[in-house]
Amino acid sequence: MKRAIVEIDRGACTGCGLCAEVCEGGAIGMVDGKAALLDDDYCEGLGNCLPTCPAGAIHITVFHPDREGAPRNDPDNGEGEQLGLRHWPVQLALVSPHAPFLQNAHLLVVADCVAYAYAGIHKDFMRSRVTLFGCPKLDDRDYAARLTDILSRNEIKSVTVLRMEVACCAGIVNAVTKAMQNSGKVIPWQAHTISCEGDLADSIP
Numbered sequence: 001m002k003r004a005i006v007e008i009d010r011g012a013c014t015g016c017g018l019c020a021e022v023c024e025g026g027a028i029g030m031v032d033g034k035a036a037l038l039d040d041d042y043c044e045g046l047g048n049c050l051p052t053c054p055a056g057a058i059h060i061t062v063f064h065p066d067r068e069g070a071p072r073n074d075p076d077n078g079e080g081e082q083l084g085l086r087h088w089p090v091q092l093a094l095v096s097p098h099a100p101f102l103q104n105a106h107l108l109v110v111a112d113c114v115a116y117a118y119a120g121i122h123k124d125f126m127r128s129r130v131t132l133f134g135c136p137k138l139d140d141r142d143y144a145a146r147l148t149d150i151l152s153r154n155e156i157k158s159v160t161v162l163r164m165e166v167a168c169c170a171g172i173v174n175a176v177t178k179a180m181q182n183s184g185k186v187i188p189w190q191a192h193t194i195s196c197e198g199d200l201a202d203s204i205p
Helices: 018-022 121-126 143-153 167-183
Strands: 003-008 028-031 034-037 058-063 106-111 130-134 158-164 189-194 200-204
Touching: 003 034, 018 028, 106 121, 106 167, 121 158, 143 167, 158 167, 167 189
Parallel strands: 106 130, 106 158, 158 189
Antiparallel strands: 003 058, 028 034, 189 200
16 A cells, blocks of 8 residues: 655755645644654645745655555556656646756656556656646646746756647647746757547657
8 A cells, every 4th residue: 555645855944834834634734943744644645735835845755654664656556567757746736846856857748638648658758757747728827937937947958748639738838838938948849749549649849
């Protein structure tokens, strides 16, 4: 059995207390002026606290309650197949621009529906990249602003975009291109379109 919980880097924590205020389960509290996970059982691992942390000191990791001291990141899906996911969270709205896994990363920015339509996403795209998911149609978020912050604060080696062939997915590509323009950086990038039948179409220049 495994589940996601919050992990707090107390060395990076500034003691602002914002995460404790928004934690709906009461799992986070202030101890000696720093944020701390008070009880694993109360942490739902939803990541509501992540966007509030100005220092990027909060991350979501996989916890194995049945194995004391076990590593928190488990790339195995339980059937011996290695998955491409190497970090948490993956929702673009929840990823802090200060997250250490962004530094020197190859980014994969993915429209939500792609993961359901394209069976090879882990093997073909996620394995060597930091993955960020989002839906420009359903989410009331300024993805371009969040991506601009990520690109500006980190050395990003490349950006790959995965979108569906439906018209609303153009928003995820537009957010990436706008963010690169706003950041003032020249970053290699490419985009791929997935058909509704789950086929990988040609790259978009």
